[in-house]
Amino acid sequence: QVQLQESGPGLVKPSQTLSLTCSVSGGSIRSDSYYWSWIRQLPGKGLEWIVYMYHSGYTHYNPTLKSRVSTSVDTSKNQFSLKVTSVTAADTAMYYCARIDRGWFDPWGQGTLVIVSS
Amino acid sequence: QSALTQPASVSGSPGQSITISCTGTSSDVGGYNSVSWYQQHPGKAPKLMIFDVTKRPSGTSNRFSGSKSGNTASLTIAGLQAEDEADYHCSSYTSSSTYVFGTGTKVTVL
Numbered sequence: 001q002v003q004l005q006e007s008g009p010g011l012v013k014p015s016q017t018l019s020l021t022c023s024v025s026g027g028s029i030r031s032d033s034y035y036w037s038w039i040r041q042l043p044g045k046g047l048e049w050i051v052y053m054y055h056s057g058y059t060h061y062n063p064t065l066k067s068r069v070s071t072s073v074d075t076s077k078n079q080f081s082l083k084v085t086s087v088t089a090a091d092t093a094m095y096y097c098a099r100i101d102r103g104w105f106d107p108w109g110q111g112t113l114v115i116v117s118s
Numbered sequence: 119q120s121a122l123t124q125p126a127s128v129s130g131s132p133g134q135s136i137t138i139s140c141t142g143t144s145s146d147v148g149g150y151n152s153v154s155w156y157q158q159h160p161g162k163a164p165k166l167m168i169f170d171v172t173k174r175p176s177g178t179s180n181r182f183s184g185s186k187s188g189n190t191a192s193l194t195i196a197g198l199q200a201e202d203e204a205d206y207h208c209s210s211y212t213s214s215s216t217y218v219f220g221t222g223t224k225v226t227v228l
Contacts, residue, residue, distance in 0.1 A: 039219075046121060046222035047156075047164065047207050060215055063119060096163060103152030103211050104169035111163050 002027035004097050004109035012091075012116050018084040022097030022109060029078045030055045035100040036073070038082045040093040041111075048093075052100055053080060087116045122147065122208055122220035129226040130198045138223045140191040140208035146218055148189035152211035155184060155193045159204045167206075168193060195225070203227045 008020035022036070029036065037052040053059040053071050061069055065084070073080045084091060092115050098105040123141040130136040140147065140155075147153055153171045156164035166175055168184035171191060181196045191210070195202055208220035 037217075046124075047209075047219040048121075049209075049217040049219060052217070062216060063214070100217075102170075103150075104154040104166055105156070105164070105209065105217075106166040106169075106175065108163040108165070 002099060002107055004099065004107060006095060006097050006109045006112040008095075008112060008114070010113055010115060012087055012114060013118050014088055014116055015086055018082075018087050018091060018114055018116070020082045020095055020097075020112060020114070022080050022082075024078045024080075024099075029073065029080060030075050033101070036080045037098050037100050037105060038071075039096045039098060039105070039108075041096070042090075042093045047096075051082065089116050092116045119212065119214070119216060119218050122210060122218055124206075124208060124220040124223045126221070127224045127226065129228055130195075131228045132198055132200065134198050135194060135196045136198060136225065138193045138195075138206055138208075138225070140193070140210075140220045142189050142191075142210055142218070144189060145213040146189075146210040147186065147191050147208075149213055150211045151186070153184070153186060153191045154209045155182075155191075156207045156209065157202075157204050158207065164207060198227055200227050 005023045035052045038050040051061045068085045070083045094111045096111045098108040155168040158164045171186045172184045206223045
C-alpha cells in the first residue's frame with residue numbers, strides 16, 4: 001500500500017525559503033491515475049490546500065499562495081517537492097503531502113511541522 | 119478562494135446521531151460530486167472517511183454516511199462512539215480546477 005513521508009527543516013527564518021520533500025513508497029509517482037498534493041494546517045485551524053501536480057510537471061496552485069509557491073517532481077527518486085518563498089510567521093503550520101485519487105485525498109503523510117522564527 | 123463553512127463544534131451522547139454541515143457555492147460543493155470528508159484525531163494526519171459525496175472507503179464504518187443538497191454537503195455519524203471524537207473536515211473540487219477545504223468541526227462525545 002502506498003505511503004507518503006514528508007521531510008525538511010522544522011525551522012525556517014523569516015524571509016527565507018521553506019523547502020519540503022514528500023517521498024512516496026509502495027507505488028509509483030509516475031502513475032497516470034493520480035495527482036500529488038501539498039496541504040497545510042495552521043495551528044488550531046482548518047486545512048488549506050496549497051498545490052497539486054502531475055508526474056509530467058503539470059501543476060495547479062491555490063491562487064492565494066501562487067506567487068510564492070513552486071514545485072518539482074523527481075520520478076527517479078519517487079519524490080515531489082514544495083518551496084514557499086519569503087516566509088513569515090503566518091506560514092508556520094503542519095505541512096502534509098497527499099495523493100489525489102479522482103478527487104479525494106488519500107493517503108496522507110504523517111505531516112511535518114514547520115516553524116517560521118528567527 | 120473562500121473556505122467551505124462548517125460549524126465549529128458539534129456534540130452528542132454515545133449512541134446518538136449527529137450531522138455536520140459543509141456549505142459552499144455552486145462553484146464547488148453545488149457543482150460537483152467531488153466532496154470528501156476527513157477525520158483527524160489530535161496529533162494525527164487526516165483520514166479519508168467519505169468520497170464522492172456518499173461513498174465509503176473500505177474500512178470506514180457504515181455508521182458514517184454522506185449526502186448533499188444544493189450547495190451544502192453533510193456528514194452523519196450514527197450510533198456515536200467515544201472513538202468518533204475528533205475534528206472533521208470537508209473538501210470539494212472547484213470550477214477553477216482547485217480544491218477547497220472546510221473550516222473544520224470539532225466533534226465531542228458527551
